Amino acid sequence: MSVATEALAPVDEAGVVQAVREAAARRMPLAVEGHGSKRAMLRPVQAARTLSTAGLTGITLHKPAELVLSARAGTPLAEIEAELARHNQMLAAELPDFSGLFGHERPSTLGGMVAANLSGPRRIAASGALRDQVLGVRAVTGHAEVVRSGGRVHKNVTGLDLCKLLAGSHGTLGILTEITLKLAPRPEASLTLAVGVADLAAGVAALSAGLGSPFGVTGAALLPEGAAEFGLEGPTALLRLEDMAQFLPHRAGRLQQDLAGFGTVTLAEGEASRGLWRAVRDVRLLEAAPEQAVWRLSVRPGAGPNLAWRLNKAFGARLLLDWGGGLLWVAGPASDTAHAAVMAAARAAGGTFTLFRAPDSLRSAVPVLPEEPPALAGIAARVKAAMDPEGILNPGRMRG
Structure with a gap:
């Protein structure tokens, strides 16, 4: 069980540097988090102090014409999404909200999502994973050094891609303080084809057919027991199309014909489609x-x-x-x-x-992640030694 008893709440990057410098000097581990919305993920961190980045807030750059946004790590996702909605833009990775899964109402922050590299259903589309949307980061390493990579400044203390390293590292290599992301235009309309299938094998085959089609599927999920609240009974394959409203009916009609051999196809449009995919996204x-x-x-x-x-x-x-x-x-x-x-x-x-x-x-x-192959484990150990030599950042978070 996590033993953190003291909370540190810096309000800027300099405060993070100072907190890490003091912790490193005393070899005192830190449990690093935003609002703690993902505290129950992976292994409990054994640390006497919690360092929260929730005070590092605010959008620092948004260039709608260039589809680029920068924000401090503690900025709530809701604030970023509201800003993007005003410009008909979105975060391409379709970031999930796991508050229901974890049974709390703590808001997710941008830094927490990038640190966990969490992506929603649109991961299968051309946008890829969240780490693929990260253009640049600022972070504080375990020896209290500010490192920057991507964006307008290039610096890399490890010889590897710092953005890729920090995305998915769960705060074990560095504390994110600012992130720059590439954005995507928000689709005007959403439509879902729900295919009632005989079993999971048929469902996966239907999803593969949709993904292999030329119609630009942006979501492909399978509900083994359907979803009563959405009127779906039995195993159901879901395929999402997004585009300008005028183009969707033709594409949906063509795809519906292609899927007819797998089972009965019904359509969900507009908010019904979006609500269904939010439920899939958030598990x-x-x-x-x-x-x-x-x-x-x-x-x-x-x-x-x-x-x-x-x-x-x-x-x-x-x-x-x-x-x-x-x-x-x-x-x-x-x-x-x-x-x-x-x-x-x-x-x-x-x-x-x-x-x-x-x-x-x-x-x-128990192990919360698979054992790493020896070669990969060796690289990970060298990166950890370079970025957090005292091992004070989220010790034991990913592996014991």
């Missing part, structure tokens, strides 16, 4: 009970149905598939046995797993 349709653990598995799409069957047989898993069937959200008992079954299934499928949500007792006792 709300998984319907995981509060006491259950939640895992996130990444596999090749063709392996998804068999993996789902294996986990359902092992412990009655509830599932939601996204990214064309390559991303599986799994809910089940928060037990060593269930976790071992997930690890074995992911390994057999040639994929990876993340213990995304679980009680501290389980997160502290």
Whole structure:
């Protein structure tokens, strides 16, 4: 269990530097977070102090014509999204809101999302993952040095891409203080084709057909049990189209014809379509009970149905598939046995797993991420030694 008892709340980058300098001098670990919205992810951090970047707020640059935005790490996503909406723009990675999954109402910050490299359903489109949208960062390393990469200033203390390193490092390499992102135009209209399928294998085949079509699918998810609140019963494949309103009917009609062989196709348009994809994005349709653990598995799409069957047989898993069937959200008992079954299934499928949500007792006792290959582990160790030599930033967060 995390043992942080003292909170540090700097309001600018200089304050972060000072806090890290003092912690490094005393070799005192820091639990780094924004508002703590992802505190229950991965392993609990053993640290006497929490350093929050929630005080580092504000959009520092927005050039709508160039599709570029910079903001301090503690800026709430809601503030950024409101600014972008005024210019009919958006964050291309479709960042999820996991407050429901984690059972709290703490707001997500830009820094927290980049540190976790979280992306929503649009990850499968040309936009790619969140880290692919990061043009530049400012961060404070574990030896209290400000480093900058990308954007208007280029500096890299490791010889590797600093933006890529920090995105997904969960605050273990450096504390993000400012991020520059590339943006995307907001689609004028959204339409979803819901295909009632016989089973998960047919569902993944329908998703693959849609993704392989020339119609520009921007979301491809599979609901093994449907979604009653949206009027969907039984296994349902979802394919999203987004564009100017005048072009969608033709594209949807053509795609509907292509999908007819997989099952009955119904359409959801406008807010009904957007609401459905928000529920997919935020994993709300998984319907995981509060006491259950939640895992996130990444596999090749063709392996998804068999993996789902294996986990359902092992412990009655509830599932939601996204990214064309390559991303599986799994809910089940928060037990060593269930976790071992997930690890074995992911390994057999040639994929990876993340213990995304679980009680501290389980997160502290089991691997929350796969073991790294020796060569990759060696690189990671050298990067960690270069950026956080005293090991004070979120120690144990990713691996024990």
